[in-house]
Amino acid sequence: MEEYIYPLQSQWDKLIERPTASYDDLEDLVSNVFEQIKTRGDDAIFEYTNEFDKVQIHKLQVDKKEILDGVNNVPKDLKNAIQKAKNNIEKFHKAQITKTVKVETQPGVKCWQKKQPIEKVGLYIPGGSAPLFSSILMLAIPAQIAGCNDIILCSPPNSHGKLPKELLYTAQLCGVTKIFKVGGIQAIAGMTFGTESIPNVYKIFGPGNQYVTVAKQMASRYKTAIDMPAGPSELLIVADETADPDFVASDLLSQAEHGSDSQVILVTTKKSILENIKGAINEQLQNLPRKNIAKKALINSKMIVLENDETAVAFINSYGPEHYIICVENENYYVDNVRNAGSVFIGKYTPESAGDYASGTNHTLPTNGYSKQYSGVNLDSFTKAITFQKINKQGIQDLGESIELMAAAEGLVGHKNAISLRLKKINNEV
Amino acid sequence: MEEYIYPLQSQWDKLIERPTASYDDLEDLVSNVFEQIKTRGDDAIFEYTNEFDKVQIHKLQVDKKEILDGVNNVPKDLKNAIQKAKNNIEKFHKAQITKTVKVETQPGVKCWQKKQPIEKVGLYIPGGSAPLFSSILMLAIPAQIAGCNDIILCSPPNSHGKLPKELLYTAQLCGVTKIFKVGGIQAIAGMTFGTESIPNVYKIFGPGNQYVTVAKQMASRYKTAIDMPAGPSELLIVADETADPDFVASDLLSQAEHGSDSQVILVTTKKSILENIKGAINEQLQNLPRKNIAKKALINSKMIVLENDETAVAFINSYGPEHYIICVENENYYVDNVRNAGSVFIGKYTPESAGDYASGTNHTLPTNGYSKQYSGVNLDSFTKAITFQKINKQGIQDLGESIELMAAAEGLVGHKNAISLRLKKINNEV
Numbered sequence: 001m002e003e004y005i006y007p008l009q010s011q012w013d014k015l016i017e018r019p020t021a022s023y024d025d026l027e028d029l030v031s032n033v034f035e036q037i038k039t040r041g042d043d044a045i046f047e048y049t050n051e052f053d054k055v056q057i058h059k060l061q062v063d064k065k066e067i068l069d070g071v072n073n074v075p076k077d078l079k080n081a082i083q084k085a086k087n088n089i090e091k092f093h094k095a096q097i098t099k100t101v102k103v104e105t106q107p108g109v110k111c112w113q114k115k116q117p118i119e120k121v122g123l124y125i126p127g128g129s130a131p132l133f134s135s136i137l138m139l140a141i142p143a144q145i146a147g148c149n150d151i152i153l154c155s156p157p158n159s160h161g162k163l164p165k166e167l168l169y170t171a172q173l174c175g176v177t178k179i180f181k182v183g184g185i186q187a188i189a190g191m192t193f194g195t196e197s198i199p200n201v202y203k204i205f206g207p208g209n210q211y212v213t214v215a216k217q218m219a220s221r222y223k224t225a226i227d228m229p230a231g232p233s234e235l236l237i238v239a240d241e242t243a244d245p246d247f248v249a250s251d252l253l254s255q256a257e258h259g260s261d262s263q264v265i266l267v268t269t270k271k272s273i274l275e276n277i278k279g280a281i282n283e284q285l286q287n288l289p290r291k292n293i294a295k296k297a298l299i300n301s302k303m304i305v306l307e308n309d310e311t312a313v314a315f316i317n318s319y320g321p322e323h324y325i326i327c328v329e330n331e332n333y334y335v336d337n338v339r340n341a342g343s344v345f346i347g348k349y350t351p352e353s354a355g356d357y358a359s360g361t362n363h364t365l366p367t368n369g370y371s372k373q374y375s376g377v378n379l380d381s382f383t384k385a386i387t388f389q390k391i392n393k394q395g396i397q398d399l400g401e402s403i404e405l406m407a408a409a410e411g412l413v414g415h416k417n418a419i420s421l422r423l424k425k426i427n428n429e430v
Numbered sequence: 431m432e433e434y435i436y437p438l439q440s441q442w443d444k445l446i447e448r449p450t451a452s453y454d455d456l457e458d459l460v461s462n463v464f465e466q467i468k469t470r471g472d473d474a475i476f477e478y479t480n481e482f483d484k485v486q487i488h489k490l491q492v493d494k495k496e497i498l499d500g501v502n503n504v505p506k507d508l509k510n511a512i513q514k515a516k517n518n519i520e521k522f523h524k525a526q527i528t529k530t531v532k533v534e535t536q537p538g539v540k541c542w543q544k545k546q547p548i549e550k551v552g553l554y555i556p557g558g559s560a561p562l563f564s565s566i567l568m569l570a571i572p573a574q575i576a577g578c579n580d581i582i583l584c585s586p587p588n589s590h591g592k593l594p595k596e597l598l599y600t601a602q603l604c605g606v607t608k609i610f611k612v613g614g615i616q617a618i619a620g621m622t623f624g625t626e627s628i629p630n631v632y633k634i635f636g637p638g639n640q641y642v643t644v645a646k647q648m649a650s651r652y653k654t655a656i657d658m659p660a661g662p663s664e665l666l667i668v669a670d671e672t673a674d675p676d677f678v679a680s681d682l683l684s685q686a687e688h689g690s691d692s693q694v695i696l697v698t699t700k701k702s703i704l705e706n707i708k709g710a711i712n713e714q715l716q717n718l719p720r721k722n723i724a725k726k727a728l729i730n731s732k733m734i735v736l737e738n739d740e741t742a743v744a745f746i747n748s749y750g751p752e753h754y755i756i757c758v759e760n761e762n763y764y765v766d767n768v769r770n771a772g773s774v775f776i777g778k779y780t781p782e783s784a785g786d787y788a789s790g791t792n793h794t795l796p797t798n799g800y801s802k803q804y805s806g807v808n809l810d811s812f813t814k815a816i817t818f819q820k821i822n823k824q825g826i827q828d829l830g831e832s833i834e835l836m837a838a839a840e841g842l843v844g845h846k847n848a849i850s851l852r853l854k855k856i857n858n859e860v
Contacts, residue, residue, distance in 0.1 A: 078839055081832035088535035088829075095533045096543060103525045105518035105790035113526060113791075116769055118803050130841030166839055202803040225803040244855070250848040257844035289843050338816060339546055346820040351848040354821055357836045358829055360535035361543075361817040373548050373632040373655040375815040385805035386768060387791040390776040391784055399518075399788055402511035406787045409508055409596055411560030413719050414687035418680040418781040425674070 001264075001278075001301045005271060016319045018231060018368045019261055019300045026214045033185040034192070034218055041195035048186040049157065053127075057161045060197040062168065062179040070168030082170055085137055085358035092360035093142045096379035108395025115383040117147035118225075120199065122191035123176070124206035124216075127156035127183055131164030132207070138362050138377065139205045140174035146382035150199060151176050154191060156183020184208075188215035192224045203227070205364070205377065227377055231368035232261035235352060236321035238312060238334060239277070240270050243327035244348055249280030251325055251351050252301075253294055260296035265319065266303045267312050274303055313337045320371040323352050340371045396422055431694075431708075431731045435701060446749045448661060448798045449691055449730045456644045463615040464622070464648055471625035478616040479587070483557075487591045490627040492598065492609040500598030512600055515567055515788035522790035523572045526809035538825025545813040547577035548655075550629065552621035553606070554636035554646075557586035557613055561594030562637070568792050568807065569635045570604035576812035580629060581606050584621060586613020614638075618645035622654045633657070635794070635807065657807055661798035662691035665782060666751035668742060668764060669707070670700050673757035674778055679710030681755055681781050682731075683724055690726035695749065696733045697742050704733055743767045750801040753782050770801045826852055 007015060036044040042060065050056050102112040123139045125132055136153065143151045153176045155163055163181055171179050180198055182190055188208075194200030203225040204216060216226045235255035239248050252264045266277065281298070285291050306312045309330055316324065320340035327348055328334060338344055342365030343355055355361045364377035375381070391399070400419045407415035437445060466474040472490065480486050532542040553569045555562055566583065573581045583606045585593055593611055601609050610628055612620055618638075624630030633655040634646060646656045665685035669678050682694045696707065711728070715721050736742045739760055746754065750770035757778055758764060768774055772795030773785055785791045794807035805811070821829070830849045837845035 078835050081835040084829070084832045085836065088539065088541075091535045092531075092533050092541045092543075095531045098528060101522075101525045103522050103790065105521045109518065109784075109789050111518075111522045111790040113522075113808065119769065130839075132840055134836060134840060223799065225800075246851055246855075247848070250844070250851050254842070254844040254848045257842060284847065287843075288847075289841070294844065335818070338818075339549065341816055344816065344818040346818060347822075349823055349826040349852060350819055350821040351826075351852065353833050353837060353845040353848045354539075354826070354829065355817075355819055356845060357833045359539050359819050359821065360533065360541040361819055366814075369653065370655075371814065371816070373814060376817060378543065378815050378817075380810070380815075384796075384801065384803060385808050385810075386771055386774065386801070387785075387806060387808075388765070388768075388774040388776065389780055389785055389789050389791055391780040391789065392777075393779055396779040396781075396784070399514070399784065402514045403783050403787045405508050405511040406515065406564060407783060409560075410562055410564060411719070412684070412687060413717075414680070414684040414724065415783040415786060417714065417718075418677070418684045418783045421676055421680050422779060422781065425676075 001266070001298050001303050003274065003303045005305045006307060007304065012315060012318055015302065015304065016369065018234065018263060023210050023214045026210060030185050030211070030214045030218050034189045037186060037189040037195065038193045042197050045182055045186045045190055045195060049182060052184055052186070053156050055157050055159055055161050057157055057181055060180045060182055062163060062181060067168050067172055067179070070163070070165035071172060073165045074169040078166065079169065082133070082137070082173065086141060086173065088358055088360035089137055089141045090145070093145050093379045097145070106395065106398060108392040109389070109399060111387065111389045113385050113387050115380070115385050117383055118202050119148060120150040120201040121148045121382060122201035122204045123151065123153045124187055124204060124208055124212060125153060125155040125167060126208050126212065127158065131167045133166040133170040134357050134363065135207060136167065136170040136174055136176070138364050140171065140176050142362070142377065142379045143382045144175040146379055148382055150201065152178045152180065152191065152199060152201060154180045154182050154187035157181040184211050185215040188212060188219050192219040192222050205381070207364070227364060227381060228366055228374050229370060232263065233258045234263040234321060234367055235323040235325065236265040236267060236316060236319060237325040238267045238316060238328055239273060240268060240328040241273055242329045243273070245273065245276035245280045247348055247351070248277050248327060249284050252281060253284055253288060254351065254353055255323065256294040256297035256301065257288060257290040260293050261300070262297040264297065264301040265321070267306060267316060269306055269308055269312055271305045309333055320369045322365045322367045322371065325350070325352060342366050342371045342376045393426055397426060431696070431728050431733050433704065433733045435735045436737060437734065442745060442748055445732065445734065446799065448664070448693060453640050453644045456640060460615050460641070460644045460648050464619045467616060467619040467625065468623045472627050475612055475616045475620055475625060479612060482614055483586050485587050485589055485591050487587055487611055490610045490612055492593060492611060497598050497602055497609070500593070500595035501602060503595045504599040508596065509599065512563070512567070512603065516571060516603065518788055518790035519567055519571045520575070523575050523809045527575070536825065536828060538822040539819070539829060541817065541819045543815050543817050545810070545815050547813055548632050549578065550580040550631040551578045551812060552631035552634045553581065553583045554617055554634060554638055554642060555583060555585040555597060556638050556642065557588065561597045563596040563600040564787050564793065565637060566597065566600040566604055566606070568794050570601065570606050572807065572809045573812045574605040576809055578812055580631065582608045582610065582621065582629060582631060584610045584612050584617035587611040614641050615645040618642060618649050622649040622652050635811070637794070657794060657811060658796055658804045659800060662693065663688045664693040664751060664797055665753040665755065666695040666697060666746060666749060667755040668697045668746060668758055669703060670698060670758040671703055672759045673703070675703065675706035675710045677778055677781070678707050678757065679714050682711060683714055683718060684781065684783055685753065686724040686727035686731065687718060687720040690723050691730070692727040694727065694731040695751070697736060697746060699736055699738055699742055701735045739763055750799045752795045752797045752801065755780070755782060772796050772801045772806045823856055827856060
């Protein structure tokens with residue numbers, strides 16, 4: 001990790017930069033796969049699965065027997081752990097339900113706003129070395145609470161043409177309606193256009209590598225919404241001498257092991273704490289199975305010493321971390337001044353791992369500074385707000401003239417007429 | 431308007447199609463303007479304003495004196511009308527404020543979700559034949575309620591290098607912090623990158639022509655969010671024999687006058703009502719100043735007769751109208767079954783004009799079927815939700831093992847370690 005001691009504010013722009021890649025060179029490939037799947041459907045998906053995932057499959061949807069086999073083979077203690085996580089995630093996301101907002105803005109003018117579920121959503125779960133079933137919890141649980149009708153899931157098959165049992169178990173536990181063995185660009189294209197097997201969806205959620213990221217961007221050109229722009233995962237910790245260096249090191253490493261493009265930042269106003277934390281990192285790193293990945297991530301990472309709490313808070317808000325751990329004595333000051341962050345973890349017994357799996361908050365969060373304008377996934381990510389209004393005779397009589405004046409000033413006489421006609425008929429009735 | 435009597439469900443896909451244009455041919459132009467403004471800032475903006483808007487300006491920001499002059503010249507009755515609209519819009523959007531959601535998901539595990547304003551937002555208001563000051567009400571009022579720090583506004587100067595007085599009046603009334611005389615692609619690029627005069631923003635809102643639409647799409651590639659994908663405005667009315675044909679015609683025309691690419695749809699289960707409505711349209715059309723625009727829009731428009739209420743509701747939800755007027759006896763059935771729509775207007779005294787200007791609801795709404803997955807602009811469009819969590823000793827002791835099991839099953843030993851270390855230290859303390 002590079003160290004920056006009292007950097008000038010003019011250097012901040014450089015310090016808040018993320019190690020992002022440009023994916024322009026993937027656009028042609030992605031666009032080509034989209035075109036093929038749009039026109040040839042399942043056939044094209046089978047071919048790409050053979051080409052990219054090196055496995056020949058003949059059926060995309062996972063059938064009931066496969067699901068049941070998976071479910072039966074997950075160890076009981078892991079099932080209990082997943083169920084416990086589900087309970088917490090459910091509680092927190094159910095608490096986010098908003099009632100209909102209803103207001104009589106003036107006598108006879110009733111306006112209300114009501115959330116409705118997005119009817120068809122698609123969840124993408126990456127494959128690779130380990131089954132990331134925790135992301136199913138984070139996406140399918142709020143989708144189910146929101147009331148989405150179709151919750152479909154796509155994930156790439158392994159070399160035997162199967163999906164991991166943990167994934168099948170979690171999917172059926174959380175109300176996923178259909179599961180498909182398809183990954184990468186072809187999964188995103190399938191959910192965008194629909195094929196013989198895969199239904200099209202209105203919004204696509206979930207993490208993925210650079211191919212999936214570009215494919216999701218492409219999907220958004222075809223009337224499909226996406227959860228948020230994706231980037232490598234990141235964590236910022238602010239710590240002082242009251243923080244346990246071992247805990248801080250373990251949290252930095254838990255983020256660093258995600259991928260070699262992950263970024264971890266330590267911010268402090270106490271230069272003296274750096275040595276112990278560095279020592280703890282080096283010690284813990286030795287025993288990590290993914291230490292090569294973590295080491296690479298640490299190269300992109302920084303330890304930054306700032307003058308005082310005020311400067312530290314300003315820096316952190318300009319960075320806008322995805323995950324943000326606060327481990328300082330002056331905790332309330334930092335918490336009260338959070339402006340830009342995905343999810344905030346407070347105090348020494350609140351590691352990022354807790355939110356990644358089981359405390360109840362969502363782990364699908366804005367990276368790359370997008371916390372300045374995007375929320376992490378939450379219940380409302382699966383709904384849209386519709387407004388309603390009903391105006392009675394008195395309401396339109398009281399409000400009509402104002403509308404006429406404004407419509408006329410905008411040169412929209414048709415808009416004005418819609419009011420004038422009504423006012424005239426009401427007057428004639430009297 | 432074309433008529434479709436009892437169309438087969440297999441024809442619906444065709445019927446719900448919008449008259450959309452492809453803007454691929456504008457991408458090169460937009461990309462070029464973005465590049466110039468990114469590198470050359472204000473100078474490039476002055477040049478493009480000269481080229482596109484045919485006016486030479488030397489200062490982008492509107493100064494206090496210009497604003498004051500504008501404010502003083504707006505007629506008193508129009509000011510009152512705007513103020514009345516502001517009151518209603520404010521009431522409805524203030525009612526959308528959500529309190530912090532706080533849950534103890536299990537003993538010692540506290541999670542909460544808090545909305546924070548997006549600090550810097552940009553509003554785009556198109557120029558053209560008439561000043562669309564009503565869009566300022568719809569965007570600046572919720573931005574101010576949300577607590578956005580910087581609310582900047584861009585709108586193209588007229589041939590005298592000025593902005594319309596109604597626009598200046600509404601902007602200062604609604605808390606816009608800076609107003610700039612710049613339009614089109616160059617305005618969007620300016621707000622995306624920032625220039626010597628124009629601050630960059632985190633999210634851009636507002637309507638616009640095809641150039642602005644493509645520019646907003648381009649902005650979203652540069653870490654700037656946008657309100658929603660834009661398309662031509664549209665209205666669907668469901669009516670029966672209890673609806674007043676004059677009112678229905680006036681509402682259809684108020685939508686049709688927006689632009690020649692607007693679309694209006696009449697749905698009914700009562701074929702007999704069509705003749706009277708057509709008669710009323712033809713009659714009212716004669717007196718519209720924008721009748722040529724409205725006539726063109728009517729060519730893209732349809733009258734559709736369906737078998738029964740159930741089929742009508744299914745069709746309307748598959749169309750997902752931006753504006754949706756319900757004028758039938760069986761009103762509750764239609765209201766209760768709204769799944770996809772931007773804003774719904776109920777009953778004969780609730781014309782779309784009311785919501786366009788003054789009833790309180792927002793008029794920035796999803797078009798082109800995007801109501802299936804997007805909300806119209808609302809208070810939350812100007813905020814993002816941040817989650818927080820704080821776990822105590824008991825919490826991590828009770829939850830720790832579940833997290834360890836799940837992290838291990840995902841092959842993320844670093845994540846597991848962050849828990850194990852804490853559990854170990856807690857046990858050693860005892």
